[in-house]
Amino acid sequence: MKAFGLPQMIKQRDGFTVLELIVYLAVVTSVLMINLMLISYVRETHPDEKLFWHSFGDSWLQAQQAAKAHECKWLVVVDQSEVVFKPFNSRLDTEVVKLPGDLIPAAARKLYISQDGFTQPTTINWYSRKGNLKYHQTFQLGWSGFKVEPAN
Numbered sequence: 001m002k003a004f005g006l007p008q009m010i011k012q013r014d015g016f017t018v019l020e021l022i023v024y025l026a027v028v029t030s031v032l033m034i035n036l037m038l039i040s041y042v043r044e045t046h047p048d049e050k051l052f053w054h055s056f057g058d059s060w061l062q063a064q065q066a067a068k069a070h071e072c073k074w075l076v077v078v079d080q081s082e083v084v085f086k087p088f089n090s091r092l093d094t095e096v097v098k099l100p101g102d103l104i105p106a107a108a109r110k111l112y113i114s115q116d117g118f119t120q121p122t123t124i125n126w127y128s129r130k131g132n133l134k135y136h137q138t139f140q141l142g143w144s145g146f147k148v149e150p151a152n
Contacts, residue, residue: 018104027132029083040145048100048102049143051100052098052099052100052103059085059095060076061095063076063085063095064113064145067116070087070089072089072115073087073113074086074087074113075113076111076113077108077109077110078106078110078111080105081098081115084096103126103128103129103134104126105125105127106131109122111139119139120139122139122140134150135148136151144147
């Protein structure tokens with residue numbers, strides 16, 4: 001009778017054991033789940049949208065202050081790819097804020113900032129490219145600014 005030693009068992013094996021296969025599948029599944037969680041987290045936090053709203057707010061505030069300082073109106077054009085802040089005074093610079101890839105307005109809009117820095121009350125609805133309502137942007141005369149609320 002021949003005794004089976006460890007070196008002989010290793011030489012006779014050609015593939016994975018069931019236990020090794022289960023461990024391998026668990027590791028691969030864990031890596032995939034971590035990647036999926038990271039992708040969904042990045043999509044939910046929308047860093048490009050946060051940057052857009054920050055840039056929009058800065059440009060709006062600059063246009064309001066310039067309207068008061070130079071006593072000139074500003075035209076703000078919201079279209080499908082960008083928001084343009086254009087002064088009626090040719091000595092002042094036009095500013096353009098690009099829209100993030102997944103955000104579009106419901107319709108192209110023109111807003112006017114008067115010489116005193118105010119605008120007419122209006123609301124702009126912003127949608128994702130998939131058609132889901134994402135934000136309500138409200139401009140009020142009394143605030144001399146705007147607020148953005150996520151849609152429910």
